[in-house]
Amino acid sequence: MRYRPLLSDSARPSTFTVDAMDENGAVQPTSIAGEHPLTLYVDKQEILTLMTLGAAPEALAIGFLRNQRLVSSIEEIVAVQVDWDVNAVAVTTRSGLVDLDKKTEKRTATTGCGQGTVFGDLMEDIESIRLDEAMRFDEATLFGLLNAMRLHESIYKQAGAVHGCALAKGSEVLTFVEDVGRHNAMDKVIGRAVLTRQDLTNLVALLSGRISFEMVLKCIRAGIPILAAVSAPTSMALELAQELNLTTVGFVRDQRLNIYTGPERVSGVGT
Amino acid sequence: MRYRPLLSDSARPSTFTVDAMDENGAVQPTSIAGEHPLTLYVDKQEILTLMTLGAAPEALAIGFLRNQRLVSSIEEIVAVQVDWDVNAVAVTTRSGLVDLDKKTEKRTATTGCGQGTVFGDLMEDIESIRLDEAMRFDEATLFGLLNAMRLHESIYKQAGAVHGCALAKGSEVLTFVEDVGRHNAMDKVIGRAVLTRQDLTNLVALLSGRISFEMVLKCIRAGIPILAAVSAPTSMALELAQELNLTTVGFVRDQRLNIYTGPERVSGVGT
Numbered sequence A, B: 001m002r003y004r005p006l007l008s009d010s011a012r013p014s015t016f017t018v019d020a021m022d023e024n025g026a027v028q029p030t031s032i033a034g035e036h037p038l039t040l041y042v043d044k045q046e047i048l049t050l051m052t053l054g055a056a057p058e059a060l061a062i063g064f065l066r067n068q069r070l071v072s073s074i075e076e077i078v079a080v081q082v083d084w085d086v087n088a089v090a091v092t093t094r095s096g097l098v099d100l101d102k103k104t105e106k107r108t109a110t111t112g113c114g115q116g117t118v119f120g121d122l123m124e125d126i127e128s129i130r131l132d133e134a135m136r137f138d139e140a141t142l143f144g145l146l147n148a149m150r151l152h153e154s155i156y157k158q159a160g161a162v163h164g165c166a167l168a169k170g171s172e173v174l175t176f177v178e179d180v181g182r183h184n185a186m187d188k189v190i191g192r193a194v195l196t197r198q199d200l201t202n203l204v205a206l207l208s209g210r211i212s213f214e215m216v217l218k219c220i221r222a223g224i225p226i227l228a229a230v231s232a233p234t235s236m237a238l239e240l241a242q243e244l245n246l247t248t249v250g251f252v253r254d255q256r257l258n259i260y261t262g263p264e265r266v267s268g269v270g271t
Helices: A057-067 A100-105 A139-152 A154-159 A182-195 A213-222 A235-244 B057-067 B100-105 B139-152 B154-159 B182-195 B213-222 B235-244
Strands: A015-022 A027-033 A036-042 A045-052 A077-083 A088-093 A107-109 A117-119 A163-169 A172-179 A204-207 A226-229 A247-253 A256-261 B015-022 B027-033 B036-042 B045-052 B077-083 B088-093 B107-109 B117-119 B163-169 B172-179 B204-207 B226-229 B247-253 B256-261
Touching (some): A015 B235, A027 A154, A027 B235, A027 B256, A036 A057, A036 B235, A045 A057, A057 A182, A057 A213, A139 A163, A139 A172, A139 A204, A139 A226, A139 A247, A139 A256, A154 A172, A163 A182, A182 A204, A204 A213, A213 A226, A213 A235, A235 A247, A235 A256, A235 B027, A235 B036, B015 B154, B027 B154, B036 B057, B045 B057, B057 B077, B057 B088, B057 B182, B057 B213, B139 B163, B139 B226, B139 B247, B139 B256, B154 B172, B163 B182, B172 B182, B182 B204, B204 B213, B213 B226, B235 B247, B235 B256
Parallel strands (some): A036 A088, A045 B107, A107 B045, A226 A247, B036 B088, B204 B226
Antiparallel strands (some): A015 A027, A015 B256, A077 A088, A163 A172, A247 A256, A256 B015, B015 B027, B036 B045, B107 B117, B163 B204, B247 B256
């Protein structure tokens, strides 16, 4: 049996019901999305506090550490233990994280929803990354996947205020999560893929929202070659995608799309 | 003449045109929103790097410092100088910021779009704040203002990927900005209000998106008693709003709305 770290299985409810007054003055029970602080400790050292929906916090912690390149493989992690009584997730590593102080010293507050914090030199490590050049993905499959993701969006339909993120292989959605922070959503799907030892280099990442700089950064750091989204990209997102040749596809809706970078990976365009 | 700090007037273009391939394989010039790193220095000390659209960076710096409660009045600021050659904004203060090291030591990565970083103990200073209890705002005016804001949304219509934020007094929109980060947008409108010595305690803040925890925090810290938005709130946003009695109104669209907290400040409901 393959190695798997010791994991808690602690989710908090994704939605709550509150009383809200409507436009007619009537008080109605109304669903809202949950949001909880979760402080991440690695080997008892406090790293940062994330605000999250509360589902799949273990995958969030693993994906966060992976996407910040603080850990590179699941074997480095001994345990991930969430304790909502103290709003904390404690990660125990096998032999400590190399350069943790150095890597967490410099932080950048970023524009996208979610963690909004990128540790270390943004471009550090990234220039050595080569995304899979040979991967191809069919335009029609992309339309189908984004539609499938929209059908999945249960918390959004019930309460709003969340972003969805999915990973797909071929025409199959492997994992889909929602979170109040889009980065948490991306970290969670990648955390799950890391836990199940999924090869990330032939997957497509799907977003319910826009393509921000950090979403591009997370894809590249994870080795995912294609990022497709319902909304628009920003200029820094496209600059980074261009430089590392990530394929970015925006405004994927109603059988329309815009391919901004890496168009050679999208097959069947206009057919 | 009233005191005004020395300000640069350095904006970068809000949109860029890139070539994108559409669903038929045709390459079309396409607008995207600008996104630029801007590192904030106070008295030569680096505070953090914001990712911003590029418009009104001086107001962004002032509003950020005000909303983080690092400065309390415009008199404390001698100069705000933006230099896009080095992507930096340098703020010079009259006599230094008290407890700057202590306040910036602890950071929380938050879920909303934008800066995503809150310095210091989240609740520090906040418990002494009393929002204006007597303020009233008419439901019909709220509908009108949110409609007016939607008509304003020029960058969003052109390129997507941005959030809008406005401050209104009575039925008049005083200031409206868009940014790739919703927090930058909120900081900018508050920065402008601080620069023009607007009394914030009788204003309404309007958002094109959702009501996240930090948007509530920024309103409370600024003394703004009403926050109205096109989309949904999160649970932590409402808990904080309830505790400090900020009025929150969500899903304001098509003559409908939900009042989550502080309903007594909204007059004319259902009339």
